[in-house]
Amino acid sequence: MKTTNKESILSAANTLRWEIGEHIHDSLVESIYADANQIASRAVTVPTEKPRFNFDKRLDKLITSRWFGFPLMFLLLAIVFWLTVEGANVPSAMIATFLVDTIHPWLKGLFTMVGSPWWLTGLLVDGVWLAMAWVISVMLPPMAIFFPLFTLLEDFGYLPRVAFNMDSLFRKAGAHGKQSLSMTMGFGCNAAGVVATRIIDSPRERLIAIITNNFSLCNGRWPTQILIASIFFGALVPAHLAGFVTAGAVVGVAMLGIFFTLVVSWGLSKTVLKGEASAFSLELPPYRPPQLWQTLYTSLIDRTAIVLWRAIIFAAPAGAVIWLVSNIHIGELSVAEHFINWSNPFGILLGINGVILLAYIIAIPANEIVIPTVLMLTVISTKLTGVGDGAGVMFELDEATAVADVLRAGGWTFLTGLNLMLFSLLHNPCSTTIYTIYKETKSVKWTTVATVIPTVMGLVICFLVAQVWRLITF
Amino acid sequence: MIEPLKALIIFGIVTTLLAIIFLPKYGLYSRWKRNRRGMKRVLVEDALKHIFDCEYKNIFCTTESIAGSLLISTDEAAELLTRLSTMGLLVTLDNGVKLTAEGRSYALRIIRVHRLWERYLADETSVPPTEWHSSAELAEHKLTTAEAEALAAQIGNPNFDPHGDPIPTPSGEIPPKKGHSLLSLNSGEFADITHIEDEPEAVYAQLIAQGLYVGMQVMMIERSNERVRFAADGEEIVLAPLLTNNLTVAPITEEEHRITSPLESLASLKIGEEAKVLSISKAMRGQQRRRLMDLGVIPGTTIRAEMKSASGDPTAYNIKGALVALRQQHANMIFVQK
Known part of the structure; x- marks a missing residue:
């Protein structure tokens, strides 16, 4: 009796399996909600429902209005960038003076005093210490200003509205409106921008945002852009227009970065990422007064400190490598000079030169040390005298004209400057960012894609610009 | 230094060669991959x-x-x-x-993997409907039984594939074929689409382009030898009879579930207007559907349109007290009653 009963139940279940249809899960969610509603309506009393606060409504109306929405956004972002650039100048110079001009000679003296051999002093003090000093002085002040400002806007509730306004543009590129935020964060630091993509809760759009973040010109690259633009673009026009043209060239490169962000996002969403799962919804939280101290703490500790620490860890060995390649000699020449001579024809083909190629390879940990490395390598490869502090010792010059003299002595032309600016925008992410991408995606494949795409684009675009430029000017 | 013009020509040749080899779909590499199916x-x-x-x-x-x-x-x-x-x-x-019995069970195993894979693509990825079948044609030969069972468990042991075909159970059970062709309906009769045949591909693509999906409600308006006119979720659609052969339907009898006029979507709400959710279109699947249901977009919920973005899309809606922005393409698939 019992077995027949069991069998009949099983066979009934087997027939019914095909009757319930394919949307059993929907029905389950609906019935759970219905039950929850019923329980809530019995147990919870709701005071007469409040409409959304008047203040919120009015502010939303202004922020999302057709005419004021975008100008307001550009104005606020411009203020944030201006505060960052202007505010970072003084502390950056102070830190550089302290770490490079005071501590560096003192350390050198200390090492000599205890009788350390010249190569150990060079490796640790000129290599490791200088690389770290440069990264800290260029990176820390802008980040310490930019991130708290950004976090304040986020806390207040403004940034979700920016994503809301920008979504239409990013939707057309196959991306998520919140990518506008991680992209903007990338202007501060790409590693932080990649971490910021955590706010994007759709797998495909998050990957797109991670892979394209490198197209945002990070604060390690701004100084390079400004310096090279002032030397090669500013010099084209009369002095009173120089500042204007320089700024225009740098903003142009940054805009080009945004353009590439959108184009590459679109390409990725149509090809390799076509099949990744995707879902869109964007919550707009109510406005809140920002919590100043908590913001300062989280943005300084969670964002600035972590990123800076990673950068220092990566910069230290790079400093050692930079010192070593300039000081280990094979035959007459150092390793660096061998590489520069060997890669120069390829560099020239791309409209740059061997020095720049080598600088981008050994300065992979941080874009901040590219210019000091380029200067040092130019000096040793052209055997200039009277400038710099010797082989393997990175340096910077206070006057742009002095930098210009060194670069021109190294054979730089307007094309070299232009292509360096393009290559600075389009090359592999710094190793801190690469590591962060790996940590966030847990995938070697996507990390490789994020590294290779901008590098190949940079090489191809520099190559094309160089050929077209030569065709026109000949 | 190489002359710029020469360099550009060499670059052009290299790019063309790479494109010929690696172009998706038409490139040599993907052709070679496809040919291995033999x-x-x-x-x-x-x-x-x-x-x-x-x-x-x-x-x-x-x-x-x-x-x-x-x-x-x-x-x-x-x-x-x-x-x-x-x-x-x-x-x-x-x-x-x-x-033979053995052959039948072998065939059912392959079909199970094929349909499971289609269900997986429909629910867990953004692969477009027209590519489900061809992708499953490859997957069915690659996945082992253990992998297929792991996949089934991961996506909640579904019973039907996204075209409405039953997925055989691991022991090889499958219900007998049911349902009728759309052409069997008389004018004024209501039915649900239970199956959309995915072969031939061109016909399937045309049906998908019309916005038809499994679970959609249809009502026959008129049929002749040249054309079939019917309402799908209240909107009128005209198809050639040949195409409608690929649609299987099951008549519905309950009067109250019949959709008689075109459904209004959430996207049609003006700012400040309120409406009650009737249903989410079955064409919205996977993560997006789950996300909306988690947010509380279920039949009976009242939703108010609050504001439009500065660029016109998305629109922010008040759902159960939270302000949530939805894109128009998704709001179009949420049916409401004002």
Whole structure:
């Protein structure tokens, strides 16, 4: 009796399996909600429902209005960038003076005093210490200003509205409106921008945002852009227009970065990422007064400190490598000079030169040390005298004209400057960012894609610009 | 230094070569990959599937139909059938071939993997509907039984594939074929679409382009030899009779569920207007559907349109007290009653 009963139940279940249809899960969610509603309506009393606060409504109306929405956004972002650039100048110079001009000679003296051999002093003090000093002085002040400002806007509730306004543009590129935020964060630091993509809760759009973040010109690259633009673009026009043209060239490169962000996002969403799962919804939280101290703490500790620490860890060995390649000699020449001579024809083909190629390879940990490395390598490869502090010792010059003299002595032309600016925008992410991408995606494949795409684009675009430029000017 | 013009020409040649080799779909590499499908095991499995399909639909399979469906010559098909019968997978009868119990269970295993994979693509990825079938054609030969079962468990042991076909159980059970062609409906009769046949691909793509999906409600308006006019979720659609052969429907009898006029979507709300959710279109699947339901977009919820973005899309809606922005393409798939 019992077995027949069991069998009949099983066979009934087997027939019914095909009757319930394919949307059993929907029905389950609906019935759970219905039950929850019923329980809530019995147990919870709701005071007469409040409409959304008047203040919120009015502010939303202004922020999302057709005419004021975008100008307001550009104005606020411009203020944030201006505060960052202007505010970072003084502390950056102070830190550089302290770490490079005071501590560096003192350390050198200390090492000599205890009788350390010249190569150990060079490796640790000129290599490791200088690389770290440069990264800290260029990176820390802008980040310490930019991130708290950004976090304040986020806390207040403004940034979700920016994503809301920008979504239409990013939707057309196959991306998520919140990518506008991680992209903007990338202007501060790409590693932080990649971490910021955590706010994007759709797998495909998050990957797109991670892979394209490198197209945002990070604060390690701004100084390079400004310096090279002032030397090669500013010099084209009369002095009173120089500042204007320089700024225009740098903003142009940054805009080009945004353009590439959108184009590459679109390409990725149509090809390799076509099949990744995707879902869109964007919550707009109510406005809140920002919590100043908590913001300062989280943005300084969670964002600035972590990123800076990673950068220092990566910069230290790079400093050692930079010192070593300039000081280990094979035959007459150092390793660096061998590489520069060997890669120069390829560099020239791309409209740059061997020095720049080598600088981008050994300065992979941080874009901040590219210019000091380029200067040092130019000096040793052209055997200039009277400038710099010797082989393997990175340096910077206070006057742009002095930098210009060194670069021109190294054979730089307007094309070299232009292509360096393009290559600075389009090359592999710094190793801190690469590591962060790996940590966030847990995938070697996507990390490789994020590294290779901008590098190949940079090489191809520099190559094309160089050929077209030569065709026109000949 | 190489002359710029020469360099540009060399660059152009290299780029073209790379494109010829690696272009998706048309490149040499993807062609080579596709051609590898001609392997023996793949042919055996595809033939079994085809014969099972014939038996399921109660039609006769011939050597020609196998050759046609597998894109091989009749001679090769005949050879293949001999191979299958020596393997003990089928027996030859007077009027065609018939699968043995072993052959049937082999075929069902392949079909299970095929349909599971289609369900997976529909629910967990953004692969467009027109590519589900071709992707599953590859996956069915690659996935092992253990992998298929792991996949089934991961996506909640579904019973139907996204075209409405039943997925055989691991023990090989499958219900008998049900439902009628859309053409069997008389004017004014209501029915639900239970199945959209995914072969041939061109026809399927046309049906998908019309916005048809499994679970959609249809009402026959009129049919003639030239065209079939019917309402789908209240919107009128006109198709050639040949196309409607690919649609299977099940009549509905309950009066109150009938959709008589075009449904209004959430996207049609003006700012400040309120409406009650009727349903989420079955065409919205996977993560997006789950996300909306988690946010509280379920039948009965009242939603108010609050504001539009500065660029016009998305729109922010008040859902259960939270302000949530939805894109127009998604709001279009949420049906409401004002």
